[in-house]
Amino acid sequence: MPEFDVVLQGFVTALNGWNLLYCLIGVSIGMLVGVLPGLGPTTGVAVLLPITFGMEPVSAIIMLCGIYYGAMYGGTITSVLINTPGEAASVITCLDGSPLAKQGRAGAALGIAGLGSFIGGTLSILGMILIGPPLAKWALHFGPPEFFALMVLGLSTVIGLMGKSIVRGLISAFIGLNLAMVGIDSMSGTLRFTFGSPYLMTGIDFVIVAMGLFGLSEILLGIEKMASTEKPPKLQGMLPRKEEWGPNMKAIGRGTVLGFLIGLIPGTNSVIPALLSYSLEKKLAKDPSRFGKGALEGVSGPETANNSYCGGALIPLFTLGIPSSPTIAIILGAFMMHGLTPGPMLFESNPVFVWGVVASMFIGNFVLLIMNLPMANWWAKIATVPPKLLYPLILVISVVGAYTANNSLFDVGIMIVFGIVGYLMKKAEIPMAPIVLTFVLGKMMESSLLQSLKMLDGSFLGLFERPISGTILSIAILILLLGIGSGFRKKGSTTLAGDVEM
Numbered sequence: 001m002p003e004f005d006v007v008l009q010g011f012v013t014a015l016n017g018w019n020l021l022y023c024l025i026g027v028s029i030g031m032l033v034g035v036l037p038g039l040g041p042t043t044g045v046a047v048l049l050p051i052t053f054g055m056e057p058v059s060a061i062i063m064l065c066g067i068y069y070g071a072m073y074g075g076t077i078t079s080v081l082i083n084t085p086g087e088a089a090s091v092i093t094c095l096d097g098s099p100l101a102k103q104g105r106a107g108a109a110l111g112i113a114g115l116g117s118f119i120g121g122t123l124s125i126l127g128m129i130l131i132g133p134p135l136a137k138w139a140l141h142f143g144p145p146e147f148f149a150l151m152v153l154g155l156s157t158v159i160g161l162m163g164k165s166i167v168r169g170l171i172s173a174f175i176g177l178n179l180a181m182v183g184i185d186s187m188s189g190t191l192r193f194t195f196g197s198p199y200l201m202t203g204i205d206f207v208i209v210a211m212g213l214f215g216l217s218e219i220l221l222g223i224e225k226m227a228s229t230e231k232p233p234k235l236q237g238m239l240p241r242k243e244e245w246g247p248n249m250k251a252i253g254r255g256t257v258l259g260f261l262i263g264l265i266p267g268t269n270s271v272i273p274a275l276l277s278y279s280l281e282k283k284l285a286k287d288p289s290r291f292g293k294g295a296l297e298g299v300s301g302p303e304t305a306n307n308s309y310c311g312g313a314l315i316p317l318f319t320l321g322i323p324s325s326p327t328i329a330i331i332l333g334a335f336m337m338h339g340l341t342p343g344p345m346l347f348e349s350n351p352v353f354v355w356g357v358v359a360s361m362f363i364g365n366f367v368l369l370i371m372n373l374p375m376a377n378w379w380a381k382i383a384t385v386p387p388k389l390l391y392p393l394i395l396v397i398s399v400v401g402a403y404t405a406n407n408s409l410f411d412v413g414i415m416i417v418f419g420i421v422g423y424l425m426k427k428a429e430i431p432m433a434p435i436v437l438t439f440v441l442g443k444m445m446e447s448s449l450l451q452s453l454k455m456l457d458g459s460f461l462g463l464f465e466r467p468i469s470g471t472i473l474s475i476a477i478l479i480l481l482l483g484i485g486s487g488f489r490k491k492g493s494t495t496l497a498g499d500v501e502m
Helices: 004-014 017-035 040-052 057-081 088-102 106-139 144-161 166-180 206-225 242-263 271-284 297-320 326-337 344-349 351-372 376-382 387-406 409-427 433-455 467-501
Strands: none
Touching (some): 004 017, 017 040, 017 057, 040 206, 040 326, 057 088, 057 106, 088 106, 088 271, 106 297, 106 351, 144 467, 166 433, 206 387, 206 433, 297 326, 297 344, 326 433, 387 409
């Protein structure tokens, strides 16, 4: 548990005029990103990352984190009112949210979802305050071998983000690792994969790659669909009935714990806790047949879980420097862009920054609760903005952002290339999450490995002889083997099912 005066100083930092303004801007943009179908937190953070270049580090991270957890709130509104999930985790909310809206109970669904999101988000931040400092102190004992082992553990969890095909996932991870190798080798000073271009000597800017893969590719996909959305119904009665409070508060409690614990696991995403929470509530319900027809617990549980997940997912980033999801990987890129190294030393060297960001999350959750309930109808109307107006605006923001990153038209070209690559990958169902994680972790892993081998006189087996690094590497190998085995079992069962159908 951190000292009270340090946490208090964090709140003073968060309540500073500019930081408070950036927190408000971040959660507002997050709500907007969550409401607009097809975007989601990863795209929102990637596209708007260049805006933070000239900002103070604490203000920049406060705003980007606001976009991250704000998007989780926003996706609920369109899922309930117009049966259109704003982001991936809100797909689960559509199952019961839309039937409730058709029954005239959209207000109750949004009310309990907003309350659950607030409780889950706030309690997960409290969990971060309790778990973060002890974990960071423990990690202070880490040397290069331990950090290399952590990077391997982070990469091993990529297996969970590979989607339907392990081969496609490995292709994605391989592309990311190769992108991380572009530029000057930090140890030998030799040039790698630059193809004689001076623009590639310093490597490929992660911000530009993220904007192309997530922002531009989403525009290209959206242009294909160009579907019009239905008009949102009017809200009546924002609170559940008296007899519904008990079951829903229990669902909120379970969702908070479930989301927070899953957030601690690298390689997961917000869809997993939402889906598990929905399954759990259905199993524990006295009448499971209500689910899918308008069960309020089918909204409160998953919505709480995906917001609680956000706080848990930030703990590995702040304490160990490990991104647990694509969005967190982009936020890690923002840390590096502003000269900050997330990990155990961050708590010691820059506590005001850490607790300022954490305190801003408390404030942001309060702001989102206010924005989420009285203004729900207004946010839902934004989702009906014609794509022919929306996509050009996002494209302009992306191009300007790519150019201002380094004042280079070459970067705009790189963004366009990766936008096309991202579009083709989505069409081919090749997951993009492995690219992001391997690209971010690749350079750090290489550096830690080379430092470790120098320490251990070139002995790779020495990594396993050190208690902490050996244990972490063993866990990583086990995760990798279990993941590959699970993938082949799924493939085998699919093939068998196909044979039976024939």
